[in-house]
Structure formats: C-alpha cells, structure tokens
Amino acid sequence: MLSSRVSEKRTTAKPQELQKAAPVKGHPPMTTYREFHRRSIESPEDFWREQANRIHWETRFETVLDRSNPPFSRWFVGGRTNLCHNAVDRHLAERAQQNALIYVSTETGIERQYTYAELHAEVNRMAAVMRSLGVKRSDRVLIYLPMIPEAVFAMLACARLGAIHSVVFGGFAAPNLAARIDDAKPVLIVTADAGARAGKVIDYTPLVDEAMSRATHKTPHVLLIDRQLTPERLNAPYLVAYEPLREQFFDVHVQCEWLESTEPSYVLYTSGTTGKPKGVQRDVGGYAVALAASMEYIFQGKPADTMFTASDVGWVVGHSYIVYAPLIAGLTTVMYEGTPIRPDGGIWWRLVEQYKINLMFTAPTAIRVLKKQDPALLKQADLSSLRTLFLAGEPLDEPTASWIADSLGKPVVDNFWQTETGWPILAIQRGVEALPQKLGSPGVPCYGYDLTLRNENTGEPCPPGEKGVITLGYPLPPGCMSTVWGDDARFVKTYWESVPNQQVYSTFDWGIQDEDGYVTILGRTDDVINVAGHRLGTREIEEALSSHKAVAEVAVVGVTDQVKGQAAIAFVVVRDAAAYDSDDARAKLSADLCATVDRQLGAIARPAQVALVSMLPKTRSGKLLRRAIAALAEGRDPGDLPTIEDPSALQQIRDAVALGFGTRGG
Ligand code: AMP
Numbered sequence: 001m002l003s004s005r006v007s008e009k010r011t012t013a014k015p016q017e018l019q020k021a022a023p024v025k026g027h028p029p030m031t032t033y034r035e036f037h038r039r040s041i042e043s044p045e046d047f048w049r050e051q052a053n054r055i056h057w058e059t060r061f062e063t064v065l066d067r068s069n070p071p072f073s074r075w076f077v078g079g080r081t082n083l084c085h086n087a088v089d090r091h092l093a094e095r096a097q098q099n100a101l102i103y104v105s106t107e108t109g110i111e112r113q114y115t116y117a118e119l120h121a122e123v124n125r126m127a128a129v130m131r132s133l134g135v136k137r138s139d140r141v142l143i144y145l146p147m148i149p150e151a152v153f154a155m156l157a158c159a160r161l162g163a164i165h166s167v168v169f170g171g172f173a174a175p176n177l178a179a180r181i182d183d184a185k186p187v188l189i190v191t192a193d194a195g196a197r198a199g200k201v202i203d204y205t206p207l208v209d210e211a212m213s214r215a216t217h218k219t220p221h222v223l224l225i226d227r228q229l230t231p232e233r234l235n236a237p238y239l240v241a242y243e244p245l246r247e248q249f250f251d252v253h254v255q256c257e258w259l260e261s262t263e264p265s266y267v268l269y270t271s272g273t274t275g276k277p278k279g280v281q282r283d284v285g286g287y288a289v290a291l292a293a294s295m296e297y298i299f300q301g302k303p304a305d306t307m308f309t310a311s312d313v314g315w316v317v318g319h320s321y322i323v324y325a326p327l328i329a330g331l332t333t334v335m336y337e338g339t340p341i342r343p344d345g346g347i348w349w350r351l352v353e354q355y356k357i358n359l360m361f362t363a364p365t366a367i368r369v370l371k372k373q374d375p376a377l378l379k380q381a382d383l384s385s386l387r388t389l390f391l392a393g394e395p396l397d398e399p400t401a402s403w404i405a406d407s408l409g410k411p412v413v414d415n416f417w418q419t420e421t422g423w424p425i426l427a428i429q430r431g432v433e434a435l436p437q438k439l440g441s442p443g444v445p446c447y448g449y450d451l452t453l454r455n456e457n458t459g460e461p462c463p464p465g466e467k468g469v470i471t472l473g474y475p476l477p478p479g480c481m482s483t484v485w486g487d488d489a490r491f492v493k494t495y496w497e498s499v500p501n502q503q504v505y506s507t508f509d510w511g512i513q514d515e516d517g518y519v520t521i522l523g524r525t526d527d528v529i530n531v532a533g534h535r536l537g538t539r540e541i542e543e544a545l546s547s548h549k550a551v552a553e554v555a556v557v558g559v560t561d562q563v564k565g566q567a568a569i570a571f572v573v574v575r576d577a578a579a580y581d582s583d584d585a586r587a588k589l590s591a592d593l594c595a596t597v598d599r600q601l602g603a604i605a606r607p608a609q610v611a612l613v614s615m616l617p618k619t620r621s622g623k624l625l626r627r628a629i630a631a632l633a634e635g636r637d638p639g640d641l642p643t644i645e646d647p648s649a650l651q652q653i654r655d656a657v658a659l660g661f662g663t664r665g666g
Pocket of ligand 1: 270316391392393394395396414415416417418419420442507508509521523524530533534535
C-alpha cells in the first residue's frame with residue numbers, strides 16, 4: 001500500500017469555534033427568499049460582487065460581469081485567484097490541524113484522515129511530481145482514478161499549477177476514455193492499478209493501455225498510483241510510478257499559479273443528444289464564488305462541519321461537493337469508496353456516528369437501495385450530528401422522500417441541477433429562508449437563476465400548472481459552464497438555440513411550476529436517460545450496439561425502474577432474423593450485445609433488457625419515434641403520433657413488452 005504519513009484516527013472532533021463565512025454586505029439576516037432571488041436577477045453585478053468577498057483574490061477583479069458577447073458571460077474579469085489556494089492554503093492559518101479529508105474504503109478496509117496541513121503537503125507533492133513530468137498552466141491532465149485520496153490530490157494539484165483537469169469516471173470503458181483523450185489532448189494521464197466495486201477488482205491499466213492505442217492523440221506520460229490491488233502489471237514505456245516520485249518531491253513547495261478568473265479550471269464530459277460527449281468547461285473565479293455561496297445558502301455548511309457526499313469524483317456532484325465546495329468553505333469532507341450496503345446496509349449510518357457527520361449528500365437511488373435493508377440498521381447508529389440530507393441527480397419519488405425523512409427525522413433537501421450548472425438550480429435554500437418542502441418538487445429557483453418554463457413550440461412562458469421546458473435566462477450565474485471545450489459554436493447551438501424564438505439556456509428538462517414557484521421535474525426533453533443517478537445518452541448506447549455485426553438498427557429508450565429510477569431498454573433489428581429464431585441464439589446475442597456495451601462504454605450503460613423486433617416505428621421521413629417507443633415500453637399510451645411508415649412496428653414493441661422483452665440484459 002502507499003506509504004502515508006497521515007494522522008492517527010481521532011475519536012472525537014476537536015471543539016472548535018464555528019467561524020462565520022466572510023460577512024457579505026447587503027444581505028440583511030431577515031431577507032426573504034423572494035427578495036433575495038429578485039435582487040440576484042435584477043442586479044446580478046451587485047449581488048455577485050458581494051458574494052465574491054467569500055474567496056481570496058490575489059488581484060481584485062475590475063468588472064463583475066462582462067456581457068459583451070452573449071450568450072457567453074465572463075465573471076469577475078481582471079480578477080486573479082486560484083482554486084487550490086482557496087480550498088487548501090487559505091485555511092492553513094486557522095485550521096491546519098483540522099481534518100480536511102477523511103477517506104474510508106470498505107473495499108480495501110483503509111481509513112485515513114488528512115488535516116489541512118497534511119492535505120497541503122500531499123497536494124504539493126502531487127503538483128511537484130506533475131510539474132516534473134512537464135505539466136504547466138493550461139495543459140490538460142486526464143484523471144482516471146477510483147475513489148482514492150490521490151484523486152483529490154491530483155485535482156487540487158492541477159488547480160495549483162493552473163493545469164486543466166478532466167476527470168473521467170473510473171467505470172468508463174477504453175473507447176470512452178480514448179474519445180476523451182482525443183478531445184482534451186492531455187499531457188498527462190493519472191491512473192491507478194485498479195479500482196474496486198462490491199468486492200470485485202477492476203484492472204485499470206489494460207483499459208488505459210487500450211485507450212492510449214485507440215486515441216490519435218499521444219499522451220506522453222501516464223502516472224500510476226499503485227494500490228497493489230492487482231498482480232496484473234503493465235510494462236508500457238509511458239508508465240511512471242507515482243510513489244518514488246512522491247518520495248523524491250516529499251518536501252517541495254509549489255507556488256499556486258494565480259489564474260485569470262475566466263481561465264478554464266476543468267473540463268468534465270457529459271452525455272447529450274448526440275453520441276459525442278460534450279466537454280463542460282468551467283472557469284476559476286466564478287466557480288469558487290458560486291460554490292462558496294452555495295455552502296451558506298443551500299447546504300448551510302460551516303467551517304469545521306463534516307460533509308459526506310456519497311458520489312464519485314468522476315461526476316459533477318463529486319467535483320463540487322466532495323472536493324471543491326466543502327474545502328473552500330473550510331469543512332471536513334468525507335470520501336467513500338464502496339457501496340452503501342457492504343459490509344451491510346448500516347455502513348453509512350455508522351460513518352455518520354463515527355465521524356460526527358453533519359451534512360450528507362447522495363442520489364435517491366442510494367436511498368432506494370437502503371430502504372430495502374433492515375430498518376433496524378438505521379436506528380442502531382447515533383445520528384444526532386446529522387443536520388440535513390441532500391439528494392440530487394435524478395427525480396426523488398415521494399415514497400422514498402417520505403421514508404427517509406421519517407426514518408431520519410431530519411430535513412431532506414432535494415436539489416435539481418446538472419453537470420453544466422455545477423451547483424443547484426432548484427432547491428429550498430434554507431440558508432436564505434426555510435420555505436416549506438413540497439413532496440415531489442425539488443423546490444424553487446436558486447438565487448442567480450432566471451428560470452422560466454417555456455412552451456416547446458412557441459418559446460412563450462407557460463402559466464403556472466402548465467408543462468414546459470425549464471429554461472434559464474442570460475446571464476447564467478457564476479459557476480455554470482463557460483463553454484463546450486474547444487467548441488464555442490456547439491455551446492451556443494446546443495444550449496442557447498433549442499427553444500424557438502428565444503435566446504435562453506435549455507436544461508432539456510420538462511417541468512411544471514405551481515403558483516408558489518415550486519417546480520416539479522417531469523423528465524428530459526432529449527434522449528438522455530438517468531440510470532441510478534448516472535446520465536447516459538441513449539444515442540451513445542445505440543452507437544455501441546450498432547457496432548455489433550449482427551445489428552441492423554437499434555433504438556434505446558429509458559423505462560421506469562423501481563430502484564435505479566430508469567433502466568435502458570434496447571429494441572434491436574438484426575440483419576439476419578433467421579439466425580436468431582431459437583431462444584438460445586437470442587439469449588447468446590443478448591449477452592454478446594451487453595458485452596459490447598460493457599467494452600465500449602462501461603457496465604453502467606449496459607441495457608437492462610434487449611428485445612428483438614423486425615422493424616422500428618418511424619415517421620415517413622425515417623425519424624425514429626423514440627418518445628412513442630419509450631411510452632409503449634412503459635405500457636403507456638404513446639398519445640398523438642405522426643404518420644408512421646408501418647404501424648405494425650408499434651405492435652411489435654407492444655408485443656415485446658407483453659412478453660417481458662424476450663431476453664434479459666445486465
Ligand atoms: P447530470 O448532469 O449527470 O448531473 O444530470 C443532470 C440531469 O439529471 C438533469 O438534467 C435532470 O434530468 C436530472 N436531475 C438532476 N437532479 C434532479 C432532481 N433533483 N430531480 C429530478 N431530476 C434531476
């Protein structure tokens with residue numbers, strides 16, 4: 001295992017005086033949500049100028065907001081700052097001995113704690129190692145790591161050097177990784193020998209090796225964190241072992257690079273309508289300010305609190321609420337490798353007791369999984385430290401919301417947002433005003449977001465109670481994506497030109513808003529599905545399936561799943577139907593198709609069911625009727641349909657559903 005000089009376990013948290021966030025002028029304590037939100041929309045410059053006091057600026061900005069080139073917005077122009085300084089160095093004076101990071105892996109049994117001083121040292125070592133491998137300001141570093149502390153060190157080390165990190169979720173397969181390498185063109189990849197999930201070790205180096213050979217861009221070095229989890233050893237010339245370099249640079253201090261506020265801090269790829277993932281690019285200063293503000297107004301996290309965000313650093317929730325926000329706000333963040341039910345369904349609650357966790361954040365899927373466990377496990381732990389549970393990433397169904405709120409006896413705060421926005425769009429902002437919750441709704445628009453539901457055909461605002469596309473007006477608040485990496489035109493076209501007659505940002509979510517402003521989410525307007533809180537593009541899955549030689553055509557849709565929220569279902573037309581007329585042949589094909597998806601995208605994208613049909617429902621112009629297929633797959637009425645090329649195709653989908661789809665996937 002990695003040698004580490006980290007602190008001994010402490011059983012009790014050190015009593016520490018809770019520090020108030022830097023006072024923000026103009027926010028009288030009695031401000032109501034409505035006034036607060038209105039001011040953020042009517043006077044964004046004044047509003048965000050005040051919020052900007054929450055972070056350290058090496059050079060104060062000259063202009064709060066540059067709106068000269070809509071729909072682009074540039075926040076805090078002329079300001080120079082650094083995310084790593086704000087997350088780590090800035091706290092050394094007051095909280096060097098407070099834990100910054102608590103790491104728990106139920107996969108390996110390792111638990112470690114890093115004070116801010118120790119985190120600072122580790123980040124400096126990582127930054128020195130990266131620098132020795134040629135990484136410098138504005139270079140890209142691709143981080144393909146499991147949930148280990150080095151993932152946090154690597155992200156912060158990039159921020160320190162001014163390099164742009166692109167974290168790729170460890171569950172993604174080699175072709176996925178290759179596509180991201182070719183888009184980001186990194187100078188360095190940081191990886192580990194293996195990840196672990198539910199007791200299964202997944203070798204990473206063969207995946208990286210395959211991705212390296214598939215990618216056109218040649219990355220000079222791959223830095224390897226050796227967890228000694230696997231005997232599999234690659235001996236590729238580009239591999240550089242981290243541990244000897246870490247020892248070599250053990251005491252080196254690397255200066256923080258002061259970056260322009262608008263420079264890119266990271267690129268995080270996310271799925272959309274096309275098969276090609278988009279690199280969501282974020283800035284430095286706007287992101288830091290937005291996260292710091294969200295910790296007060298939405299998450300109510302105070303310095304020295306402990307926050308446990310059970311997500312993955314490969315997702316936006318991990319970027320914002322495992323790494324940057326809690327550290328910027330001086331909290332202790334808990335990083336967890338494992339599932340919520342191993343060794344048993346009480347593990348997360350025991351962590352709350354053991355580490356006196358105050359704030360918890362996860363996805364509804366995890367709660368649905370925990371709901372199936374013995375309820376006694378929840379009651380056995382002392383949860384008195386816990387103040388609030390936050391849930392995001394997918395719709396929170398009412399039974400799950402009620403169950404967890406009743407079981408915990410604590411507020412449960414649903415919040416709606418996206419990789420693109422970096423922090424919540426909708427939530428009850430208890431740090432502003434503790435408005436009542438309404439079951440089934442994540443709440444009201446967060447300050448900074450000029451949210452309007454619009455008619456998909458006319459672009460006109462919808463009256464309360466009418467379903468519409470959730471849109472955001474210009475400018476987006478700080479912290480939201482600045483552009484699509486390397487493709488400004490795609491940013492404009494995808495996000496700002498999809499609502500008729502209006503230049504507004506589309507979330508690609510349907511919603512409905514009530515008289516009080518509460519919004520309920522009604523699913524995506526595009527071909528994105530949400531499986532266990534993971535956003536997947538059905539087009540990507542279709543492309544993977546189409547690469548199988550037996551497949552002529554395929555449609556992938558999402559259907560409701562009791563635990564995962566949604567599951568992907570594939571309707572496949574094969575080239576040679578006669579070859580698949582036996583159950584055995586169909587079962588083998590289904591397994592093959594699932595394996596193809598595993599190899600190309602990763603097991604998270606594997607369809608839950610594969611059904612063979614002889615044709616797919618299409619319009620006369622050949623457009624696939626996805627919404628109709630999705631409705632039929634869920635046993636719903638597909639509603640009004642355009643003229644269909646061959647109506648019997650609809651019947652085939654109905655028959656496949658009635659037969660339980662025929663073959664089961666993963
Ligand atoms: P991602 O970019 O992976 O975070 O996925 C964002 C998408 O997840 C949103 O566009 C929604 O479709 C969905 N989503 C996120 N949070 C919620 C929520 N609280 N309720 C309903 N859907 C959500």
